[in-house]
Amino acid sequence: MLLSGQSVIVTGGSSGIGRAAALACARQGADIVIGHIGSDDSAAEVATLMDEIDEVGRQSVAVGGDAADPETARRLVDTAVDAFGGVDVLINSAGICPFHSFLDMPLELYRQTVDVNLNGAFYAVQAAANQMKTQGRGGAIIAVSSISALVGGGMQTHYTPTKAGVNSLMQSCAIALGPWNIRCNAVLPGTIETALNREDLASPEKRDYMTGRIPLGRLGEPDDLAGPIVFLASGMARYVTGASLLVDGGLYVNLQ
């Protein structure tokens, strides 16, 4: 197993990419702290996930709270220390992408997107990294950025800068945390079918357009991210830090 006995925190762990990553890490021998937003819906999703983690013989605990609140990051780390004796891996997946036009973007929506996606990532990474440094046994941090760190979206002017920021955060943290053997990498998903884009992809025209742009011929599913994330978390990637790994079925390179 690639993550035997490791303690893994996953933010946004109740659904989509975070959920797939949490389960994949458990299948590789890790115990999981599941960060979720703390709503009734996310608590119900977490209960099912905890059962699945239990079925593969690993333990999990859940922590509800707003990723935009630095206190949530501290609680995630404290819980990992109490329950599993430390933090070996952080997977930061919590995020929002409420499509909206630019010229009439509500200030509150812009601020919320930055607060959750970028500031939330900073808080979680800083809290986990301090714990990893104290432990003195290295660690791995994987941030879920996006293909949108590299390209634009007319209805995503509040969102794409946060994903570029998350990618940049991993690059700078790779330098800042390298001396403690804490590796920092980003995965850049393309279009993955999750709750995040359910509304956007409900239009058959948009869905067909997006699918048609992907050389591998299909939209992604959350499990497509599981392998790359486990790889970056594991010792197989022990000399990989500051990397940005596109997981997009070839979408980014498909000009014509």
Ligand SMILES: NC(=O)C1=CN([C@@H]2O[C@H](COP(=O)(O)OP(=O)(O)OC[C@H]3O[C@@H](n4cnc5c(N)ncnc54)[C@H](O)[C@@H]3O)[C@@H](O)[C@H]2O)C=CC1
């Ligand atoms: N689905 C896609 O096509 C792509 C998704 N991504 C990124 O992947 C990450 C995961 O998204 P998905 O799995 O697609 O969607 P998702 O909606 O299933 O997952 C996002 C998770 O973040 C949680 N979350 C949202 N706001 C939060 C807050 N304030 N505090 C705590 N948790 C909060 C949600 O409850 C949810 O569990 C996001 O960061 C997203 O930007 C990146 C590229 C493409």
Ligand SMILES: C[C@H](O)[C@@H]1OC(=O)[C@H](O)[C@@H]1O
């Ligand atoms: C929500 C979008 O469909 C999704 O999110 C991203 O980061 C990319 O822009 C994807 O297309």
